[in-house]
Amino acid sequence: MTVLFDTHRGLLEEALRALETRGFWTPFPEVPSGKIYGESARDEGQTAFDSSIGNPFELPEHPGANSVGAEASPWGFDLGITYPAADVSDLVAASQAAAPAWVEAGPKAWVGVCLEILTRLNRMSFQMGHAVMHTSGQAFPMAFQAGGPHAQDRGLEAVAMAWSEMVRVPETAIWEKPQGKGSPLVLEKHWQIMPRGLSLIIGCNTFPNWNSYPGLFASLATGNTLIVKPHPSAILPLALTVRVAREVLTEAGYPADTVLLAPDATGAEITQNLVRDPAVRIIDYTGSNVFGEWVRSHAGADTQVYTEETGVNSIVIAATDDFAGMCANIAFSLSLYSGQMCTAPQNIFIPRAGIDTDEGQKSFDEVAQGISAAVDALLSDPMRASGVCGTLANPATAERVANAHALGRVIRESHALDEGRSASPLILAVEAGETDAFENECFGPISFIVAVDDAKAGVAVAADLAQHKGAITAALYDTDEDRISDAAAAFARAGVNLSINLTGNIYVNQSAAFSDFHVTGANPAGNASLTDAAFVANRFRVVMWRRPRAA
Missing domain, CATH: 3.40.309.10 (Aldehyde Dehydrogenase; Chain A, domain 2)
Structure with missing residues (x-):
């Protein structure tokens, strides 16, 4: 199904041009203005956030016999939200069951779904801003940007880079080798993008969306299923993201369990069990270099690990x-x-x-x-x-x-x-x-x-x-x-x-999607760069079938 791909083709083409030119570009305005997002968007976002306080978080048909949740706003109150929690084995089994249909869908469907998810997330940026503000402690304007448009930019950047890498190889070709005076050898060749497998996203407390979206969308856009593991103190932003993803997948006719949430509680974390599970083939991690080293040491031998870790700037x-x-x-x-x-x-x-x-x-x-x-x-x-x-x-x-x-x-x-x-x-x-x-x-x-x-x-x-x-x-x-x-x-x-010599309104802290590469992967602060070709290309493989064809 390519309906969503066709719907968002223009957005993808603009993103691809932006990656080539590296100038300023964004489809997701960073200003929290009613003139941009709708005059009622601010109030609707506040209402949506307020209604989640003290209630179970709804994820229809998501695995989870238990519930967890103990988020407390650094601004001074408990969120009181609980989330469906499942054992690692149940999450892995659900992800594996969803994989065949998602793999079969192919690159246009993968990318189309991702673009629709990002578009919907942008429309709910005010709600997401409050979610980030009250889990990570940022002031609202920054939370709106970092949890909304800027994170969405980085997600879109990853999708565009993934598409660029996947279409480098044609789907079909006729291979013809001359044989002197005899008839040439002719082969019909077909290539298929095959995802690496189950992808684990390990979120952080300070920037749950901004740091997670690149890996999340890079993996989803290359056909991998996802288990999203939020930080216990910042579950809500990624839970909202997972819910939107599952809604889009369901509406498009794909298994909702292609994207799963793996919340846990401080002192009873499941991260290590997920990392060690042999079914996990990709890991994206943001956090301390101490746990980063543990992740690299304990992930499976065939698991691709992408990290952003601590450093001294x-x-x-x-x-x-x-x-x-x-x-x-x-x-x-x-x-x-x-x-x-x-x-x-x-x-x-x-x-x-x-x-x-x-x-x-x-x-x-x-x-x-x-x-x-x-x-x-x-x-x-x-x-x-x-x-x-x-x-x-x-x-x-x-x-x-x-x-x-x-x-x-x-x-x-x-x-x-x-x-x-x-x-x-x-x-x-x-x-x-x-x-x-x-x-x-x-x-x-x-x-x-x-x-x-x-x-x-x-x-x-x-x-x-x-x-x-x-x-x-x-x-x-x-x-x-x-x-x-x-x-x-x-x-x-x-x-x-x-x-x-920065002296104006641009600061060393800031990194612009589609222009700046965030982290180089060339020193101990991380082994990946957001977003270069290496960040997406090893999330899939190209396989071929061929047969003789008459000249």
Whole structure:
């Protein structure tokens, strides 16, 4: 059935063009405006979210003799939602039973279903925004974007890349080999895309949709069945996603169990059992490198594992021709979602002798104080502070901030905000070579301003950390083109993407679908890149049948 593919063919073609040109493009507007999504969309999204509070989550005909659910909003209340829970064996059996019909459907059906799911998810972005806000602790505008349009962009990007890779091989061909004076050898050849098998998506707490959608849609678009395993603290966003997927599958005539939800409870997680199950052939994981290493070690020998893991992101400040703009940009990057983004900077390397700026020579302490003052200015209004910082998704992050003061000289003290479980950025100054505190990820609103001999030394340390500990982003401020060129080469060798002299409304934390590759797969922060061809191509295989044909 190709009805859905034909319906969304234009969307797919636009996405394919965007992948080729790498300019700005999105079909899913990021602004939560009634003029875009409908004047009633905001109220309907709020109502839909409110109606889910305290009730069982409906997933018609989904396996599950039990129920789980203990989500608590970091903004200060329990969600009280319960979800159908099944044993691993029952989930795997249901997924395997659904596989033959889904495999037989073929690439156009797979891609068409995915495009319809994404289109429907976009229409419910307000509801999804509230779901993400109250499971991950982001302020609503960010939750709307990260849980809605930006996640949908990344999902669509994966679908388009998958289609591009699947159609590289024609469905049929006539192979003709000359035989001298005799008749040529002629074969009729047919190729078929065959999915790898059952795909496991392991969601995270902070960005349940944004981090899960690439793998989820890459696997579904290449014909694999899915088991979606949310983080116990952030089930609702992925449960909504699974429900929409099952609705589309059912309406299109395919088994709903092609996509399954695998919720569990903290202390009684089923993730390890799923990872070890021999039926699982693909795993997408986002989270700590400790559990990432466990996943890689315990997955089956024939299981393809894609990971995004922890890292240490750095900024090197060598010089700037816009000191105020630089400080404001860094302040926002440190404050956004309280440093809980995988792209958030942690270390800021500054020559201990200071830097040249448009305001004259600035000492190390003057640069540090400039950044601190910019954070204070950004967060001076309580409402804006809450909107920028959001809350802390995990209570352990608050404990980490409280315990971090001894790691360096306090440049800026962290303060609780007016709403929810929160902490503003803690900024510490340290000397490179005198402590290794900054060499490991301190997840949350904790940053180190690190004194180094000079800009070259700062680049060397930051690149070395990226290469050996992992990093997803790096940033540089400099006015010397030779140093900039050397730094770009150093960070490229370390396998980390670099941003240079950001002073406006674009930040090192941000990654744009259809243009930026998120993670490179070239350092320990992850072995996959969102979204390159390698991320989708190993989720399927090409098989052939052939027979002689008369010349």
